[in-house]
Amino acid sequence: MDRVTLQDVAEHAGVSMKTVSNVVRGYRHVSDAMRTRVQASVDALGYRPNVSGRRLATGRTDMLAFAFPDLRRPYFAELAHVFSEVCAARGYQLLLEETAGVPGAELSAVRGREAGVVDGVVIHPQVLTPAEIDRERGDTAVVFLGEDVRPEGADLVAIDNVRAAAEAVAHLAALGRHRIGFLGHEVGEQSRTSAFRTEGYRDGLSAVGLPFDPSLMVAREIGDARGAEEAFGRALDDGLRIDGLLCRDDLAAVGALRAMRLRGLEAPRDVAVVGWDAIGLAASLVPSLTSVAPDTVALAEAALDRLQERIEGRPGEGRAVTVGHRLLVGESAPYPDGSVD
CATH class of the missing domain: 3.40.50.2300 (Response regulator)
Incomplete structure (x- = not known):
């Protein structure tokens, strides 16, 4: 059986190939009704994205990388899970890369070590300086997490x-x-x-x-x-x-x-x-x-918003975005009246 193509899905759904592409790639600016319609055709025809063909046609793979210091730390393990879920909802696959806070590993991530495999990188640097990042990242679309360590032209998402x-x-x-x-x-x-x-x-x-x-x-x-x-x-x-x-x-x-x-x-x-x-x-x-x-969900959403914009070619100065946090009150330090959340 011939491979099902975007054109086949578009004809089955009665929409343009661009609309099908937007749904498959997880773009948010598609109405729920249109997304449901296209997805029904995708499921009915058994369409599966051709990553190799898309890479040749567009230069993109719809795969992103998340680089972080240490997967043994529960925070990063949980954050990696959140990023995986948010990426999947947007039609991206996620490559996880543990850097162990080693300069060489962080440099490899911002250089785009997976050049040709990922479209962009979200990184939580631990040791790199802004100057090192700026010098080494080249054309890789990068968004930084953590503290205010970013070169001009790069985006940062953090809590206060x-x-x-x-x-x-x-x-x-x-x-x-x-x-x-x-x-x-x-x-x-x-x-x-x-x-x-x-x-x-x-x-x-x-x-x-x-x-x-x-x-x-x-x-x-x-x-x-x-x-x-x-x-x-x-x-x-x-x-x-x-x-x-x-x-x-x-x-x-x-x-x-x-x-x-x-x-x-x-x-x-x-x-x-x-x-x-x-x-x-x-x-x-x-x-x-x-x-x-x-707010790890807001952090992942904000980081991927900005990474997608950079992948799409957004120029300009870097943006620092602060997402929310809260104090989750338990028994070790309850409210003054003794209650907890």
């Missing part, structure tokens, strides 16, 4: 880490906590993410009239839950006394809760704890974790 951290501190202060610590930033030079979150932590203390005390900040040598547990446990053993704790991420919060429990301390009775990322595990902990929750 400074504001979110300050709001978390305000929540802890509203619970009557006066010695609020910060756990989980790196020993030595901080990552950009940690730098913004610690800046927000300090801003939050200032906003509620509490002094900044560097002795209440606990760094970890290894960026996982065990590293946080060990660092926080040592600090407690050395005499650290706090009644509130903002953690750089939920893994740090998991480590903090374990270190506390091993020493007879409980959240929120002794220390109210706030994490960051609202990973799926957070709601299942005992106590359930209060956590800063980025």
Whole structure:
């Protein structure tokens, strides 16, 4: 049987090939009625896109790449899932690329290592500078996630880490906590993410009239839950006394809760704890974790909106887009009346 073509689908549906192409590629500017009509013809004829032919005809593959530091971190695993779903809804396939925060791997991603395979790249850089990115990305359509690290002409999508951290501190202060610590930033030079979150932590203390005390900040040598547990446990053993704790991420919060429990301390009775990322595990902990929750769906949608525009040839200066977040309140730091979300 001959391969079903776009023209066959167009004739079956009684529409133009352009309309069929728009539906198959997942373009949003198609009415629901037209999308349903075309999809019915696609299903009836058993049409499957010819990636090789489309690449020869258009220079595109309808495949995108998402490059991120570490799939073992729950936040990135969950974000990759969200991106996969949003891409599928738009008719794209997604290639996942773990960079491990290695400069060479990040450079390969922004150079378009999969040149000829993907149409564009969304990347969450961890170590590259804006100058390195600008020098190496060439003609690759790129959208950046995370902190404000982007060259001119590139787009960035992020949450407001400074504001979110300050709001978390305000929540802890509203619970009557006066010695609020910060756990989980790196020993030595901080990552950009940690730098913004610690800046927000300090801003939050200032906003509620509490002094900044560097002795209440606990760094970890290894960026996982065990590293946080060990660092926080040592600090407690050395005499650290706090009644509130903002953690750089939920893994740090998991480590903090374990270190506390091993020493007879409980959240929120002794220390109210706030994490960051609202990973799926957070709601299942005992106590359930209060956590800063980025709007990951809005983040993925905004990133892909801008990547599609760049793929289509949109020129001009880069745009920085901030998506929303919320504090998802659990048992580790409930509302002042004791309730949770």
